[in-house]
Amino acid sequence: MTAAEVGLPARGPLPASLRRLVAWLQNPWGRARLLWVVALGYVIWALVPVAVAVLFSFNAGRSISVWQGFSTRWYAGDVNSVWQNPSLRTALVNTMRLAGLTVVIAVPLGVALAIALDRWRGRGSGASNFLMLFSFVTPELAIAIALFLFFAQLLTFVSLGLQAQLLGLSMFEIAYPTIVVRARLASIPRDYEEAAMDLGASPGQALRRVLLPMLAPAVFASAAIVFATTLDDFVIAQQVNLNASTQTIPILIYSSARVGPLPSLNALASLTLVLSTLVIGLAVLVYRRSTRGERRRGEGR
Amino acid sequence: MALAEPDPATADGPNQTVDGPDPGPDRPAWLPRWFWPLLAAPATVWLVLLFAAPFYVILCVAFGSLNPIFLTPLPQYDPFRWQFGTFLWVVRQIFTNGSVFQADFGHTLAYVAIATTGTLMIGYPVAYFISRHAGRFRLAFLAALLAPFWISYMMRMLAWISLLEPDGYVNRILAALHLTSSPPAWLDGRPVTVILGLVYGYAPYMILVLFGALARIDRSLLEAARDLGLGQARAFWRVTVPLTRQAIVAGCVIVSLPMFGDYFTQSLLAGTRNTAMVGNLIEEEIQSSLVVQGASLVIVMLVLLMMPMLYYTRSTARARQVLGT
Numbered sequence: 254m255t256a257a258e259v260g261l262p263a264r265g266p267l268p269a270s271l272r273r274l275v276a277w278l279q280n281p282w283g284r285a286r287l288l289w290v291v292a293l294g295y296v297i298w299a300l301v302p303v304a305v306a307v308l309f310s311f312n313a314g315r316s317i318s319v320w321q322g323f324s325t326r327w328y329a330g331d332v333n334s335v336w337q338n339p340s341l342r343t344a345l346v347n348t349m350r351l352a353g354l355t356v357v358i359a360v361p362l363g364v365a366l367a368i369a370l371d372r373w374r375g376r377g378s379g380a381s382n383f384l385m386l387f388s389f390v391t392p393e394l395a396i397a398i399a400l401f402l403f404f405a406q407l408l409t410f411v412s413l414g415l416q417a418q419l420l421g422l423s424m425f426e427i428a429y430p431t432i433v434v435r436a437r438l439a440s441i442p443r444d445y446e447e448a449a450m451d452l453g454a455s456p457g458q459a460l461r462r463v464l465l466p467m468l469a470p471a472v473f474a475s476a477a478i479v480f481a482t483t484l485d486d487f488v489i490a491q492q493v494n495l496n497a498s499t500q501t502i503p504i505l506i507y508s509s510a511r512v513g514p515l516p517s518l519n520a521l522a523s524l525t526l527v528l529s530t531l532v533i534g535l536a537v538l539v540y541r542r543s544t545r546g547e548r549r550r551g552e553g554r
Numbered sequence: 555m556a557l558a559e560p561d562p563a564t565a566d567g568p569n570q571t572v573d574g575p576d577p578g579p580d581r582p583a584w585l586p587r588w589f590w591p592l593l594a595a596p597a598t599v600w601l602v603l604l605f606a607a608p609f610y611v612i613l614c615v616a617f618g619s620l621n622p623i624f625l626t627p628l629p630q631y632d633p634f635r636w637q638f639g640t641f642l643w644v645v646r647q648i649f650t651n652g653s654v655f656q657a658d659f660g661h662t663l664a665y666v667a668i669a670t671t672g673t674l675m676i677g678y679p680v681a682y683f684i685s686r687h688a689g690r691f692r693l694a695f696l697a698a699l700l701a702p703f704w705i706s707y708m709m710r711m712l713a714w715i716s717l718l719e720p721d722g723y724v725n726r727i728l729a730a731l732h733l734t735s736s737p738p739a740w741l742d743g744r745p746v747t748v749i750l751g752l753v754y755g756y757a758p759y760m761i762l763v764l765f766g767a768l769a770r771i772d773r774s775l776l777e778a779a780r781d782l783g784l785g786q787a788r789a790f791w792r793v794t795v796p797l798t799r800q801a802i803v804a805g806c807v808i809v810s811l812p813m814f815g816d817y818f819t820q821s822l823l824a825g826t827r828n829t830a831m832v833g834n835l836i837e838e839e840i841q842s843s844l845v846v847q848g849a850s851l852v853i854v855m856l857v858l859l860m861m862p863m864l865y866y867t868r869s870t871a872r873a874r875q876v877l878g879t
Contacts, residue, residue, distance in 0.1 A: 288683035295680045296698045299758070303705055305723065306713035317712075318719040366597035373590030381598040386867040388605045392815025392859065394833050395852050398840055399608035402615050402849065406629050407607075424604035427597050456589050485706040487818060492840075506708040510715055510822055511741075519716075522709035529704040 307526065310519035317514055327517040328524075335520050340497060340505065345521065348501040351418055351490070352483040358423035360476045363430025368464065370431070371438045389428035396425060397492035404493060414499035421489045426482065430475035437471035470543040477536030481529040616641055616849035625843040644850040655835065655851075662831040665745065666813045669752035673760040673809050674802065676753065681764035682794075685771075699765070702758040711822045714751060715741065718823075743826030751819040756809040763808055767801030768794070804869060807862045814859055 306317075310328070314321030329336035335345065370382050388396070400421040404411045411417055445467070449459040465472075487503035494500055500508070502525055506518055614629035617636035621628050630636055647655040684695045702710065717724050718740035725737035740747050771794065779789040795802075817833030832855060839848030856863075 288679055288687055291676075291679045292683040292688070292695065295676060295757075296695065299702055299754075300698060302713035302717055302754075303710060306709060306716060309716060316721075317716040318722040362597040362600055365593045369590045369594035373594060375591060377591055377598070378594070381594050381601070383867065384598065384601045384605065386870055387863070388601060390811060390863045390866045392811055392855070394815035394817065394836060395612075395856055396605070396608070398836065398848065398852050399612045400604070401840065402627075402629075402845070403604075403608035403611045406615065406627065407611050420604055424600050427600065431597070456586070481704045485704075485708075487708060488815075503706060503708040506706075506712055507818055507822065510708070510712050511825060514712070514715075518712065522706060522712060525706055526704075526709060529706075533704045 303526075306519050307523045309516050310523045312516045312519075315515055317516055317519060327515065327520040331517070333515050333517050335517055335524065338517060340500075341517060341521050343498060344500055344502045344505040345524070347415065347499060348484055348503075348525070351415065351422065351501060352480050354419050355422045355426055355483045356476050356479050358419070359426040359479050360430050360472065362423070363427045363475065363479075364434050364468070364472055366427065367431045367434035367438060368460070368468075371435055372443075385428050385431055388425065389432075393425070393488040394492075397421070397489045400489065401492045412495065413493050414495035417493035417495075418490050418499070418501075421493055422483055422486060425486075425489055426479045429478045429482065430472070433475040433478065434468060434471045437468060441467055470540045474536045474540050477532045480532050484525055484529055612849050612852055616846060616853050618846065620846055627845045627849075640846045641850040641853065644847055644854060648854070658830050658832050658835045661745070661829060662814060662833075665749055665752060665831065666810050669749050669756070669813060670806050670810045672749065672753040673757040674806065676757055677760035677764050677805065678802075681761045681768050685765055685768035696765075699758060699761055707755060708818075710755065711751060711819065714754065715822065718747065741823060741825075743824045743829050745824075745829055747823045748820050748829050748831075751823040752813055752816065755816075755819060756813060760805040760809050763805040764798065764801055767798045771797050800869070804866065807866050811859060811862060811866070814855065 309317050309320070311323050311325060312321055313324035313326070327334050331337065333341075335341045366381065366385065370378055370385075400417065401413075404413060404417045404420075411420060441464070445463050446459040449463045450456065454462065485503060486501075487507060490501045491504045491507065494504060502521055506522060509518060611629060613633075613636075614631050615627045617633075617638060618630035619628045619637065620626070644655065647653045648659055650656060680699075684692060684699065688695045716722055719725075720737060720739060724740065725734075728734045729737060738744075775793055775797070776789060779793045780786075784792060815833050817831060817837050820829055820831050820834055832851065836848050836851045836855070839845065839851065
């Protein structure tokens with residue numbers, strides 16, 4: 254990278270603008286050509302396989318590696334399409350239900366925990382913070398096996414399948430809203446709630462009418478993250494799974510990917526991809542829109 | 555964007571007013587003492603019930619016994635009557651040359667070490683490029699970087715399976731370039747394929763952590779290095795790398811922790827005994843009637859990973875304290 258500079262004339266005589274022009278002519282791609290190649294190469298490596306997988310969901314034949322023409326039969330029309338094959342459809346329905354219910358439980362719990370941890374400096378605060386962070390770093394397999402044994406040995410009234418998956422994931426996903434909302438809380442001064450309470454609002458009212466609206470973008474973003482990560486969750490969902498009637502999309506992909514998979518599997522995966530892209534895209538849009546004013550103010554500073 | 559946020563230091567870092575050593579009382583006088591604990595209670599109860607309690611059960615299973623007839627575990631809930639026989643047997647197996655346990659631990663250590671190094675080798679230049687040189691393409695690169703986070707892991711592995719099939723595109727490209735006379739069977743238990751899968755799966759996490767640190771480096775430090783006569787290469791090794799040392803460690807911890815518990819990458823891309831990892835071993839034991847051994851292995855794994863786990867938890871907590879939150 255220093256080569257570009259070595260080729261330059263001595264620093265003194267040329268004016269700065271001319272020197273920059275010479276440098277640009279000598280190396281029109283900037284000084285980081287190799288880095289450009291590496292980064293572009295990485296992006297291609299990261300995304301092209303997925304694009305190929307989506308492409309093969311439109312394959313006319315039964316192969317997921319040899320292209321045989323375009324068709325939408327694996328989405329609907331074929332007996333083994335996502336629409337018609339009962340096990341694919343069940344997996345889709347199970348996954349959506351699990352992800353939706355997990356959002357409903359984990360997001361409120363996580364948001365409340367975030368607010369409390371941000372404000373409360375009592376003795377228990379450190380312990381619950383530690384517990385939350387620890388649930389975040391423990392390898393998921395360990396959590397999943399622990400949950401499986403817990404439900405199989407001790408809490409036998411919880412049936413494996415949707416119930417157990419929901420309980421396990423709603424715990425596992427608490428960390429995301431807590432971390433995201435706390436990051437947002439760090440930028441909201443406490444004066445707003447205190448003003449509300451000085452003006453006669455009860456603590457609960459101040460929370461609901463003042464703080465929560467300000468947190469709304471972060472809450473929405475974390476709901477999207479929880480939804481998308483639950484759609485994708487495999488380890489916990491599989492370990493506490495009951496049978497084929499309660500399997501989710503990742504479990505289905507896992508169990509059939511190596512035993513003669515059909516392009517309908519790619520179609521199912523592509524549908525999840527579209528779904529989570531929509532959810533995340535919507536969240537980003539809402540987040541940007543509702544924090545637009547703040548960012549502008551921040552830039553003006 | 556949202557996923558970049560868990561790193562607290564990136565959230566409005568410079569604008570943050572750090573409170574003094576004593577942030578004052580945590581509530582106005584008229585706010586009831588129980589208010590904040592009450593708000594924290596539901597999630598804490600949930601975590602105790604579904605995270606802490608299951609780990610107690612796993613201990614009780616590992617240190618319990620087996621029903622001799624049905625071969626089902628008999629958990630021992632009284633810690634004073636725990637038996638450590640199976641657990642110690644498992645630990646001894648790991649140190650017995652030639653045992654399946656030792657082989658799987660060996661595979662795991664080797665794959666995780668190589669794959670973590672690989673994510674770092676790929677991740678650092680990419681993160682460095684995006685933070686310094688991407689210019690007006692920065693947003694596009696960031697979006698491409700975040701994309702793998704909402705693409706299902708299983709789908710990304712499925713994509714590689716179809717590329718690596720005997721008649722897949724990888725072999726066809728190799729054949730077209732005359733690089734190989736006999737197309738290799740990538741999916742028939744090759745360590746290379748497993749490592750490729752791990753690097754592919756976890757590299758985005760590494761890049762995100764490194765990018766967070768690289769983007770935060772104060773440019774004036776680099777200018778000072780330049781002014782003091784350091785060339786670009788030396789400025790990189792003497793200033794940029796030391797400033798991101800913590801992020802390098804954090805990135806390695808963040809990618810290697812889940813890799814240690816990963817079993818699906820191996821079973822999808824290889825699925826043979828000679829590439830099995832600890833996660834596969836644990837899964838096999840839990841699926842068969844060796845639950846007590848499986849539970850013991852989970853405990854061994856957690857003990858081995860305790861240091862990096864604590865490091866990660868503590869460094870996250872410390873970052874918050876610095877921010878005064």
